[in-house]
Amino acid sequence: MAEDDMTGAGPSVERGKLAVTATASGDVRVLSVAGEIDHQTGRALRNALDPAGAPRPRTVVDLRHVTFMDSSGLNILLHAHRSHTTAGGWLRLAAVQPAVLRTLQLVGVDTVIDIRETVEEALSD
Numbered sequence: 331m332a333e334d335d336m337t338g339a340g341p342s343v344e345r346g347k348l349a350v351t352a353t354a355s356g357d358v359r360v361l362s363v364a365g366e367i368d369h370q371t372g373r374a375l376r377n378a379l380d381p382a383g384a385p386r387p388r389t390v391v392d393l394r395h396v397t398f399m400d401s402s403g404l405n406i407l408l409h410a411h412r413s414h415t416t417a418g419g420w421l422r423l424a425a426v427q428p429a430v431l432r433t434l435q436l437v438g439v440d441t442v443i444d445i446r447e448t449v450e451e452a453l454s455d
Contacts, residue, residue, distance in 0.1 A: 347371060350378045355453050358388045364395035367403030375403070379410035379421075387419035390452040394425035399433055411443045420444070424452040 348371035351362045361378050365371065381387030391407070407423070414421040422444045426434065434440050446452035 348374050350374045352378055355390075358390055358453055360390045360392060360449065360453075362392045362395070366398040367396060367406070368398065368400045369402040372402045372406050376406045376409075379406065379413075381410075381413050381417055381419065384417070384419070387414050387417050388421075389414060389419070390422050390424050390446075390449055392424050392449050393430060394427065394449075396427060396430050399430045401437075404433070404437060404439055407439065407443060422446055422452040424449045 348363065348365040348367060350364075353360045353362070361375075363375060367375055379389065379391070381389070389410070407421070411421045423434075424446045425448055426445055431440070431445070434443075434445065444452075
């Protein structure tokens, strides 16, 4: 794990912006997301989560550097979950910060989408 991941210092993202970086761990896509997920920034995440053409898509979304999420972000994640499961795959969220986790819990997203404490845990199974 990189030093900045261990200390909690994340990528530098301007307020009101969103950065999405895609990597792979075996046949699982890992999306590292940083910044704020809202109506104005959500398109980048929506596009990155599109499983089109992937047989049995499996994706882990690392939310450790997400500082804010509104209902647009919730809808993006729920749509992606449905798309992944319909295609025979899965979507997992990892390292969700307390403020964002509270939002997910208030509307029950945590009962629909699997949330793990770490990316490593989300990659296991």
